[in-house]
Every structure is written in structure tokens, then in C-alpha cells.
Amino acid sequence: MSVETIGAVGGIGGASGVGGALGTLATGFGQGIADTDNAQMTRAVATGAATTVAPAGAAGAAALQAAQGAGGAQAAAGTGGDFAALLAGGLERLQGLQSSADQLAVKAATGDLTDVHDYMIASNEAQLATQLTTAIRNKAVEAFNEIMRMQI
Amino acid sequence: MSIFDAIGIAGTGVTVNRKWMDAVSDNLANINTVRRTDEDAFAARYVVATEAGDGRGTQVAGIVTGSTEGRMVYEPDHPLADAEGYVKYPEIDMSTQMTSLIMAQRAYQANLTVVDRAKDAYQAALQLGKG
Numbered sequence: 001m002s003v004e005t006i007g008a009v010g011g012i013g014g015a016s017g018v019g020g021a022l023g024t025l026a027t028g029f030g031q032g033i034a035d036t037d038n039a040q041m042t043r044a045v046a047t048g049a050a051t052t053v054a055p056a057g058a059a060g061a062a063a064l065q066a067a068q069g070a071g072g073a074q075a076a077a078g079t080g081g082d083f084a085a086l087l088a089g090g091l092e093r094l095q096g097l098q099s100s101a102d103q104l105a106v107k108a109a110t111g112d113l114t115d116v117h118d119y120m121i122a123s124n125e126a127q128l129a130t131q132l133t134t135a136i137r138n139k140a141v142e143a144f145n146e147i148m149r150m151q152i
Numbered sequence: 153m154s155i156f157d158a159i160g161i162a163g164t165g166v167t168v169n170r171k172w173m174d175a176v177s178d179n180l181a182n183i184n185t186v187r188r189t190d191e192d193a194f195a196a197r198y199v200v201a202t203e204a205g206d207g208r209g210t211q212v213a214g215i216v217t218g219s220t221e222g223r224m225v226y227e228p229d230h231p232l233a234d235a236e237g238y239v240k241y242p243e244i245d246m247s248t249q250m251t252s253l254i255m256a257q258r259a260y261q262a263n264l265t266v267v268d269r270a271k272d273a274y275q276a277a278l279q280l281g282k283g
Contacts, residue, residue, distance in 0.1 A: 115170060121163045121267060125156045128274050132155075135278050 094129050101126040157208065158270035164209030165263035171212050172199045172256040176249050183244050186227075189234045193222025194242035196249075219243050 104119040113119055175197040185194040196218035204211045221243060228237030 115167055117163060117166045117170070117264065117267075121159055121166075124267065124271055125159055128156060128159075128271060128278075131275065131278050 094126075094133060097122070097126045097129050156270070156274070158273075159267050161209040162263045162266035162270065164204055164211060165266075166260055168199070168201050168210050168212055169256045169260040169263065172201075173253065173260065175199045175215065176253045176256060179244050179249050180246070180253075182242060183246060183249075185242055186230065186232055187222065187240045188232050189224060189238050189240050191240065192220035193240045194244075195220045196242065196244045 101119070101122040104113060104122050107113040108116075108119050179196045182194045187193050198216045198218060200213045200216055201210050202213035203209075222240040223243055224238045225241050226237055227233055227239050230239045232239050
């Protein structure tokens with residue numbers, strides 16, 4: 001899987017070369033957070049409806065959702081098992097994004113691609129997912145280093 | 153399809169408008185397609201768009217064909233002309249087709265712009281706190 005993963009990560013740019021595995025991981029991560037966001041979102045929308053009747057309710061709900069989403073992600077990270085499952089699911093989804101982009105790249109090369117934008121959209125999604133994954137990885141490493149620097 | 157919804161939805165719009173342009177190009181290509189008077193004239197193709205089944209975006213529900221009646225044109229020298237010298241041309245209005253083409257092209261571009269902007273927005277979100 002490691003070689004494949006690396007290849008998948010690279011594939012993000014179109015060829016998806018290095019970033020594949022990392023991107024897959026990151027994608028999974030992002031997905032998990034996104035799922036948490038969804039649950040929080042419904043709550044946020046409900047809260048928004050109850051408290052604000054104004055037309056600005058949608059924006060308010062969105063802001064609420066964003067705020068609550070962040071809280072939800074932190075809560076999920078607090079429990080080890082849930083976070084691991086979240087991460088695994090997210091990685092799997094990133095892998096899916098990468099492989100679909102790779103398949104479309106092959107189609108483009110062989111002339112079987114019917115819609116040009118399909119490949120461009122797939123590669124953009126894979127790229128974004130990879131960026132998200134690396135961002136999360138960087139943040140996690142940052143947090144770990146911060147804790148390791150702690151004076152005992 | 154849950155984290156990059158805006159991109160996926162705009163992608164369905166791009167696909168539908170691509171198919172619309174295909175239909176228009178088919179109609180324009182056949183605007184001078186002549187048939188015998190005892191045959192059906194070339195029928196224009198019209199794309200019917202509908203909301204996607206999963207509620208995310210749009211899709212082509214089907215292709216509706218226009219009238220096959222055509223219009224009779226007097227061209228006695230035409231190889232397909234009947235005894236009275238008539239042939240049948242398709243009932244396609246070029247200005248209508250060109251208008252449809254512009255609409256399809258602009259809608260295609262609009263959906264691609266949505267993809268671009270959504271990507272910019274996601275990337276901006278990833279830069280949060282780094283500025």
C-alpha cells in the first residue's frame with residue numbers, strides 16, 4: 001500500500017505522483033471532520049432557527065455551524081477510538097478520490113474521456129483533499145511538538 | 153461527495169450544458185439535411201434537464217425530438233426531389249439554435265466559474281490562521 005499510496009498522493013496534480021498516500025490520509029481526515037460538521041450543522045441550524053427569525057438567520061446559522069463544527073472536531077479528537085475510526089474512514093475516502101482522478105487521467109490519455117471537466121474536477125478535488133490532509137497532519141505534528149516541549 | 157459538494161454540483165451543471173451544446177451542434181449540422189418528401193424530415197434534438205435524483209445538481213432527463221414534418225422547398229434539380237420538384241428541409245430555426253448555443257455556453261462557463269470559486273474558497277479556508 002505504501003508505494004501505491006505515494007503514487008496516489010502524486011496523482012493530485014493530474015498525475016497524482018507523490019501525494020497519493022498522504023492525500024488519501026488527509027482526505028480521510030477531512031471527511032471525518034466534515035461528517036462531524038454535518039451533525040453539528042443540523043444542530044446549528046436548529047439553534048439558529050430558534051433564536052433568530054431574521055433573514056440573517058442563514059448567515060448566523062452558518063457561522064454557528066462553523067463554530068460548533070470546530071468544537072465537534074475537537075471533541076471527536078478527545079476520544080482516541082472515535083478519532084482513529086474517523087481518520088481511517090477519511091483516508092479511505094481520500095483514496096477513493098485519488099483513484100477516481102487516476103482513472104480519469106488514464107481515460108484522458110487513452111482518448112476515452114467524454115467530458116474534459118470530469119477529469120479537471122476530479123483532480124481538483126483530489127488536490128484539495130491532499131492539501132486538507134497535509135494541513136491536518138501539519139497541525140497534528142505541531143500540537144505533538146508543543147506537548148513534547150513541555151517542562152516536567 | 154460530502155466535503156466538496158459545491159464542486160460536484162457545479163460539475164453536473166457543466167455536464168448538462170455540454171450535452172445541450174452537443175444537441176445544438178447536431179441541429180446546426182443537420183440544418184441543411186434534405187430528405188425525400190415521403191420521408192420524415194430531420195427532427196431537432198432538445199435536451200430536457202431535471203434535478204438530479206440525489207438532490208445534488210442537475211442531470212439530463214432525456215432528449216426530446218422536434219417535429220418531423222419539415223418544410224417543403226421547390227428544388228427540381230435536387231437528386232432527392234419528387235415528381236413535383238419538392239424536397240423536405242428540417243424545421244430548424246438557426247437564430248433559435250444560435251441563441252440556445254449562447255445560453256448553453258454561458259451556463260457552461262458559469263458552472264466552471266463556480267468550480268473555480270469554490271476551490272478558491274476551500275483553499276482560503278485551509279490557509280486559516282496562517283496569515
